[in-house]
Amino acid sequence: MILALAGGVGGARMAAGLNRVLGKDLTVVVNTGDDFEHLGLSISPDLDTVMYSLAGINNPLTGWGIAGETWEFMGMLERLGGETWFRLGDRDLAVHLERTRRLAAGESLSAVTAALCARLGIRGSVAPMSDQPVRTMVKSDLGELPFQDYFVRLQCEPVLRGLRFDGAPRARISPPFAAGLADAALAGVVICPSNPYLSIQPIREVPGVETSLRARRVPAIAVSPIVGGRAIKGPAAKIMRELGREPSALEIARYYLGLINGLVIDDADASLAPAIAGLGMQVLATRTIMDSTADAVALAHHCLAFLQQLRR
Amino acid sequence: MILALAGGVGGARMAAGLNRVLGKDLTVVVNTGDDFEHLGLSISPDLDTVMYSLAGINNPLTGWGIAGETWEFMGMLERLGGETWFRLGDRDLAVHLERTRRLAAGESLSAVTAALCARLGIRGSVAPMSDQPVRTMVKSDLGELPFQDYFVRLQCEPVLRGLRFDGAPRARISPPFAAGLADAALAGVVICPSNPYLSIQPIREVPGVETSLRARRVPAIAVSPIVGGRAIKGPAAKIMRELGREPSALEIARYYLGLINGLVIDDADASLAPAIAGLGMQVLATRTIMDSTADAVALAHHCLAFLQQLRR
Numbered sequence: 001m002i003l004a005l006a007g008g009v010g011g012a013r014m015a016a017g018l019n020r021v022l023g024k025d026l027t028v029v030v031n032t033g034d035d036f037e038h039l040g041l042s043i044s045p046d047l048d049t050v051m052y053s054l055a056g057i058n059n060p061l062t063g064w065g066i067a068g069e070t071w072e073f074m075g076m077l078e079r080l081g082g083e084t085w086f087r088l089g090d091r092d093l094a095v096h097l098e099r100t101r102r103l104a105a106g107e108s109l110s111a112v113t114a115a116l117c118a119r120l121g122i123r124g125s126v127a128p129m130s131d132q133p134v135r136t137m138v139k140s141d142l143g144e145l146p147f148q149d150y151f152v153r154l155q156c157e158p159v160l161r162g163l164r165f166d167g168a169p170r171a172r173i174s175p176p177f178a179a180g181l182a183d184a185a186l187a188g189v190v191i192c193p194s195n196p197y198l199s200i201q202p203i204r205e206v207p208g209v210e211t212s213l214r215a216r217r218v219p220a221i222a223v224s225p226i227v228g229g230r231a232i233k234g235p236a237a238k239i240m241r242e243l244g245r246e247p248s249a250l251e252i253a254r255y256y257l258g259l260i261n262g263l264v265i266d267d268a269d270a271s272l273a274p275a276i277a278g279l280g281m282q283v284l285a286t287r288t289i290m291d292s293t294a295d296a297v298a299l300a301h302h303c304l305a306f307l308q309q310l311r312r
Numbered sequence: 313m314i315l316a317l318a319g320g321v322g323g324a325r326m327a328a329g330l331n332r333v334l335g336k337d338l339t340v341v342v343n344t345g346d347d348f349e350h351l352g353l354s355i356s357p358d359l360d361t362v363m364y365s366l367a368g369i370n371n372p373l374t375g376w377g378i379a380g381e382t383w384e385f386m387g388m389l390e391r392l393g394g395e396t397w398f399r400l401g402d403r404d405l406a407v408h409l410e411r412t413r414r415l416a417a418g419e420s421l422s423a424v425t426a427a428l429c430a431r432l433g434i435r436g437s438v439a440p441m442s443d444q445p446v447r448t449m450v451k452s453d454l455g456e457l458p459f460q461d462y463f464v465r466l467q468c469e470p471v472l473r474g475l476r477f478d479g480a481p482r483a484r485i486s487p488p489f490a491a492g493l494a495d496a497a498l499a500g501v502v503i504c505p506s507n508p509y510l511s512i513q514p515i516r517e518v519p520g521v522e523t524s525l526r527a528r529r530v531p532a533i534a535v536s537p538i539v540g541g542r543a544i545k546g547p548a549a550k551i552m553r554e555l556g557r558e559p560s561a562l563e564i565a566r567y568y569l570g571l572i573n574g575l576v577i578d579d580a581d582a583s584l585a586p587a588i589a590g591l592g593m594q595v596l597a598t599r600t601i602m603d604s605t606a607d608a609v610a611l612a613h614h615c616l617a618f619l620q621q622l623r624r
Contacts, residue, residue, distance in 0.1 A: 039409050040352065040416060072382045076406035080431045082413070090402040094388035097351050101394070104352060119392050 001185040002304070004192055007031040007046050007199020009063035009233050010225055010290070011192035012053040014303075017296025018190065019054045019124045021304065026124040027180040028054070031194070032109070033136035033165060033202030036148045038086055041096040042103050045148075046199065047113055047128060048095060055120035063233060066091045085153045110174045127176035129203045135166040136202055147198075156235040160242045163197060168205040173212070181212050188307035189213065189260075191222035193288060195236045196255045197243070210259075219261040219310035221303060223288055224249040227266040232289060250275050257281075261310045264288060264303060282310060313497040314616070315489075316504055319343040319358050319511020321375035321545050322537055322602070323504035324365040326615075329608025330502065331366045331436045333616065338436040339492040340366070343506070344421070345448035345477060345514030348460045350398055353408040354415050357460075358511065359425055359440060360407060367432035375545060378403045397465045422486045439488035441515045447478040448514055459510075468547040472554045475509060480517040485524070493524050500619035501525065501532035501572075505600060507548040508537070508567045509555070522571075531573040531622035533615060535600055536561040539578040544601060562587050569593075573622045576600060576615060594622060 006015045006028055015028045028050055035044045045064065052058035052066055059065045069089035078084045088096065095116065102112045108131040117126050138150040140158035150158060173181070180186065194200055204210050213220065229247050231237040237247035245251045249265040253276040256263065262282035265272060270285040277283050284306045290296045318327045318340055327340045340362055347356045357376065364370035364378055371377045381401035390396045400408065407428065414424045420443040429438050450462040452470035462470060485493070492498065506512055516522050525532065541559050543549040549559035557563045561577040565588040568575065574594035577584060582597040589595050596618045602608045 039413050041409075066388075070382060070384045070402065072402035073385065073406050073409075076378075076403035077410060080406055080410045080428055082406065082410045090382065090384035090405075091388035093402075093405065094385050094392055094394065097353075097385075098389060098392045098394045101351050116392060 001025050001027070001180065001183045002188055002190060002307075003180045003186060004028045004190045005194075005200060005203055006050055006192040007194030008034075008049055011194035011199060012046075012049040012058070012063075013290045013296050014190075014192040014223060014299060015050050016053040016056075016058075016293065017290070017298075017300035018303075019122070020293070020297050021300045023123045024125075025185075027176060028124070028126050029129055029174075029177045029180065029203065030126060031199045031202050032128045032130060033134050033198070034147050034151070035133065035135070036146060038148070039083065039088075040100070042100045043086075043096050044099065044109070044113075044128070047126065048092070050126055051095075051113070051117055051120065051122065054117070054122045054124065054126060057120070065089055086148060108175075110176050114176070125176050125180070127174050127180075129174060129177060129209070130171040130206050131174050132167060132171040134168045134171050134202055134206065136198065137164040137166050139164060151198075156238065160239050162243075163201065165202050165205040168202070169207065171206045173206055173208050181216075186216075186218055188218050188304075188311070189216060189220035190303055190307070191220065191256065191260065193223040193225040193232070195225060195231070195234055195239070196252065197236070197239055198234075213259055219307050220259060221262040221264060221284075221306055221310070222252070222256045222260045223264040223299070223303065224252040224266065224269070226252055227288060228268045248272065253279050253281060262306055264299075264306060282306075313492070313495045314338050314500055314502060314619075315492045315498060316340045316502045317506075317512060317515055318362055318504040319506030320346075320361055323506035323511060324358075324361040324370070324375075325602045325608050326502075326504040326535060326611060327362050328365040328368075328370075328605065329602070329610075329612035330615070331434070332605070332609050333612045335435045336437075339488060340436070340438045341441055341486075341489045341492065341515065342438060343511045343514050344440045344442060345446050345510070346459050346463070347445065347447070348458060350460070351395065351400075352412070354412045355398075355408050356411065356421070356425075356440070359438065360404070362438055363407075363425070363429055363432065363434065366429070366434045366436065366438060369432070377401055398460060420487075422488050426488070437488050437492070439492075440486050441489060441521070442483040442518050443486050444479060444483040446480045446483050446514055446518065448510065449476040449478050451476060463510075468550065472551050474555075475513065477514050477517040480514070481519065483518045485518055485520050493528075498528075498530050499623070500530050500616075501528060502615055502619070503532065503534035503568065503572065505535040505537040505544070507543070507546055507551070508564065509548070509551055510546075516571075525571055531619050532571060533574040533576060533596075533618055533622070534564070534568045534572045535576040535611070535615065536564040536578065536581070538564055539600060540580040560584065565591050565593060574618055576611075576618060594618075
């Protein structure tokens with residue numbers, strides 16, 4: 001049993017690779033700090049990206065959404081003068097409506113997610129970090145912004161000064177996440193190459209997560225989302241600079257210090273290996289860029305072998 | 313200024329004909345007894361049918377929905393195990409979401425309807441009969457059923473024993489309907505060829521409507537939805553039989569007795585004209601079947617001329 005933590009596109013790609021290799025022996029715990037209510041719908045962008053990726057229906061070009069998606073709803077909404085800054089495809093919309101309906105009927109986000117994944121034929125578990133709402137708020141030069149306003153509407157343009165995770169103190173670890181942590185068969189933890197501040201920090205903020213991860217009896221590794229000083233996708237590098245940190249795999253190692261036994265970095269960053277090792281963790285340099293499912297599967301194999309090595 | 317009362321498909325067709333002739337000098341008051349909440353959405357089927365018809369984007373084959381509609385949302389919802397008995401097209405869905413969002417934000421159904429109609433380029437007013445919810449309940453051999461369960465899910469198969477209009481005693485005439493009734497320029501009332509029991513009765517049940525219509529100073533006419541003992545579309549004839557009434561234009565005349573000065577019947581029913589006239593109303597026999605926009609416009613012209621004649 002492997003527990004993976006993931007956020008958006010990069011994390012979802014790697015989670016799909018792990019899922020190809022591990023099948024039902026994988027639980028992917030997903031950030032829900034990006035979740036929001038929009039047009040009356042409960043939208044969980046990271047859960048959807050992971051779910052679509054594991055189901056193999058994700059759009060590989062955009063990284064988010066469903067392959068072959070259509071936009072008739074959006075076109076009509078625009079004609080009616082509705083809000084169109086957050087793009088909702090016709091099929092994607094079915095997920096949001098069904099989730100919203102089931103949550104309103106009293107089901108937990110964990111239960112709804114499990115049901116949707118089963119319907120999409122996913123083996124392995126996908127779980128929200130918590131069933132209670134946690135909402136990432138971005139402190140910026142434009143004031144405090146709800147996450148999707150910052151991320152989608154304003155395209156990450158405001159300067160980020162800090163983050164606040166609204167609701168986190170009252171959140172509880174979701175039942176599938178707790179079950180994964182307590183599983184006697186748990187063999188390791190993989191933190192996927194997601195944005196540490198936006199995707200992994202919200203998970204760490206759920207009370208009990210940090211303690212549980214630090215007290216684990218199995219090795220944990222992370223895959224650096226920074227390659228050659230740049231983020232493969234998304235604003236991770238920009239955010240690191242705005243927070244006064246150098247965008248580098250070394251800084252990623254510092255972020256995860258105490259939480260992981262090993263860091264996977266890209267071949268391009270091999271020269272940083274001694275410095276990272278100097279922090280007190282193992283380093284694996286390999287190809288981390290995933291341009292295809294084959295890349296994601298290869299990275300999954302490398303990570304699982306690395307975990308195996310760390311168990312010895 | 314002409315005030316028209318309408319329900320579903322037949323009523324919407326005629327309303328579109330009147331709108332072609334009258335433009336902004338028309339207010340169409342629409343039944344909202346069919347409205348319901350489904351998948352968390354506020355759906356107003358008759359308002360939408362009238363709106364789409366007046367905007368010229370209606371599907372002329374089905375009578376409901378939007379021409380050229382796509383069904384990607386519905387296909388995905390089916391895959392996810394959601395409820396699919398009420399068909400929601402991708403574009404149609406934009407109307408339901410936008411209406412639901414605006415109602416939740418505190419706008420009245422009248423205001424939302426006016427805004428949507430403006431966006432769709434409709435001249436003339438379309439208004440709900442009331443801004444308060446009225447819900448048609450069908451007393452049947454299967455017990456009391458919410459209207460859409462009876463009408464769509466069960467395809468009108470249960471035997472109808474009676475109707476109840478939940479919420480009607482607390483409903484108020486909508487502001488645009490009240491304005492139309494009070495308009496000094498009001499020249500006549502046209503009751504479109506809609507199902508009297510399912511589409512017109514809910515309007516009559518709104519407190520004040522019956523009194524206002526009976527106290528009017530202008531002529532009112534109705535167009536019979538029954539032609540040659542059959543309904544052009546929908547369950548009107550079946551319902552009349554189940555209520556122990558003969559499906560005929562004469563029975564339609566009896567239903568509207570006291571409320572109208574003249575009844576428009578189809579040429580096919582011309583032999584009933586003397587009996588209808590014997591009830592104390594004028595009769596116009598003409599072609600009432602609308603197979604095209606030209607038919608609807610022709611019927612509108614005949615009705616307006618009939619009203620003119622009754623004003624003398």
